[in-house]
Amino acid sequence: MLLLGIDIGTSSVKVSVVDAATQKAVATAQYPDEESPITALHPGWAEQSPDMWWQQAQQAISKCNTSGKYNPQDIAAIGIAYQMHGLVLVDKDQKLLRDSIIWCDSRAVEIGQQAFDAIGHEECLSHLLNSPGNFTASKLAWVKQNEPGIYDRIDKIMLPGDYIAMKLSGEITTSISALSEGVFFDFINNSLSKDIINHYGFSESLFPRVQDVFSTHGGVLPSIAQQLGLKAGIPIAYKAGDQPNNALSLNVLNPGEVAATAGTSGVIYGVSDQLTYDPQSRVNTFAHVNYTQQQKSLGVLLCINGTGSLYRWTKNLFGSSVSYTQMNEQASKAPLGSDGLRILPFGNGAERMLNNELVGVHFHNIDLNLHTPAHISRAVQEGIACAFRYGVDIMRENGMSPKIIRAGKANLFLSDLFAQTFVNATGIPVELYNNDGSVGAALGAGIGAGIFSSPAEAFNKMERIQVIEPTSANFHPVYQEWKALLQKQLKN
Known part of the structure; x- marks a missing residue:
């Protein structure tokens, strides 16, 4: 049984096809060979196109498939790792509204500090375990303040891996892990943070359905399956930020x-x-x-x-x-x-x-x-x-x-x-x-799809x-x- 892992990096997208029995990659590919560009419209800004990630993911999967080392129809589940903290915005038709404000963008530092002061340092730290800082929530607040026409058209906010899962399946989900990396999650109340929602004036309808990291985040659409040589309906069974995923991989x-x-x-x-x-x-x-x-x-x-x-x-x-x-x-x-x-x-x-x-x-x-x-x-x-x-x-x-x-x-x-x-x-x-992030994502998919009974079993080799x-x-x-x-x- 084969598993597909996709790692959406800042520099490139890497994919691996892993044999669940051996826990080893049978094929690996990266696209592009050179580092992907980062757009800096102003000093301290950093953006990338989510559609670039999607095109790169498709190219990398195709490179793996053409290796001839496996039958793509034998892939049973997909896992996704991704660069953390990026903000992706889509409208009700799942169309991108702007490029992603990525993890190393610094434009929202002051907005996050103002929220930290207004909500209260102890309240933020004890409930969010972080200052709002320069994380996804503050980046969304920047869009709300500076690009109101775009903000008003938002149907759902996502992190980079959520976007790739959406392109594969047509479904949009998130997890507690993802919400926490955006500093949207209240650890004391086990819920979306009312402090953040109320301070920034966000609607809770902007947030996707919350699921476990190891669960089905949608099945591959027939049109996408045909394009990539995969079986229609195979589950995207795991999504995690690159650093939690690196830890899982180790x-x-x-x-x-x-x-x-x-x-x-x-x-x-x-x-x-x-x-x-x-x-x-x-x-x-x-x-x-x-x-x-x-x-x-x-x-x-x-x-x-x-x-x-x-x-x-x-x-x-x-x-x-x-x-x-x-x-x-x-x-x-x-x-x-x-x-x-x-x-x-x-x-x-x-x-x-x-x-x-x-x-x-x-x-x-x-x-x-x-x-x-x-x-x-x-x-x-x-x-x-x-x-x-x-x-x-x-x-x-x-x-x-x-x-x-x-x-x-x-x-x-x-x-x-x-x-x-x-x-x-x-x-x-x-x-x-x-270890490799794309291999870790593939094994994570094996956990989410029930092919492995536990993370310990997935990494016992x-x-x-x-x-x-x-x-x-x-x-x-x-x-x-x-x-x-x-x-x-x-x-x-």
Whole structure:
């Protein structure tokens, strides 16, 4: 029995077809090969077209199908993972009203802060587990204030994965996990947040039907099935944001377990059974994929917006002929500490862990007679590792002290230097797995469709491929200097 997983990323869409019996991918495809564009109409803004995601998803599925490694008619269920916090708006005919305001867009920071002050900090934190901040609810409020003609035509609001599920099935659903990532959910009252609804003046009719993450979110339409070579009616049986899905992909489901990723953004995601929150909302708490009203399973998320995006920017600076593998090899030839070169990696929107400040990327101590591309590549990796350490310390302040972190051997963790620097910076060992978000989404669909009896069964064949322990290399002085530069920048 085969399962299809679709991962709607910021840079591209990736799909995998997974054999449920082996839990392994029989085919994987990505589209496009180059990073997708982000539209920035003003500084701090970031938008993408949901129709672009849909076209890319179809192209990636077609690429998988043409591999000849399986019969598309044997696919029994579909799972979807997606970039979190994006706002998608459709009218009563399910037509898009505007491009999506995506996760790294900063335009609604002030709106969210005003809501935080008006509703009350303690009320927001105890019920929402977050400040309204720059999340989906505040982005919707921005549309209401600035684009009233569009707002008045909204029939339903969605997150990116909901839109792809709608295009496949014609149905629009959401989940508690999705509502919480938009900061629409009241954890105390187990309902849509009256505080948010009333403060922003939203109608509850804008919100889709709420279902469990692991449930049928519609069946594939006959016309779409014919186009994609699938069986009509197969269920979309799982939808989750990319970071909860990454945690699921690493079998991170129980209190105290922690996952990490270093793709376009960098994330530490720890599971808790407590309704916990950071008083400054620098880390954020959402309902995990296995959250129920009976079993409180929360994901505590630290996000650094500009990790892989900074490495991509650096690659483009060096020229298209330079590969990431070559950059990693170069970086390994530079010494620990990059001969004094320090980089603050914060150039992709407002950083929640820095109290929603727009800090930007900063290069410090460049010596034109000393520093080479190897130094820059290493300093970028060290700067990102320092940002992770800064965030882990915030998580420790909030009672989460990881003993080990699980990550997929992908993106920046493909660099042995970065993986070791991350471990030395945080002081926490890392277990690496051959996990993949699209594979995780496929296995999630197997859970939702009842092919697996539980998440534990869906991931019981997961194999650890490497453990990285801290070494004797003294990274502490590098981090302390980096932290001092950041604190100076935050004061300016």
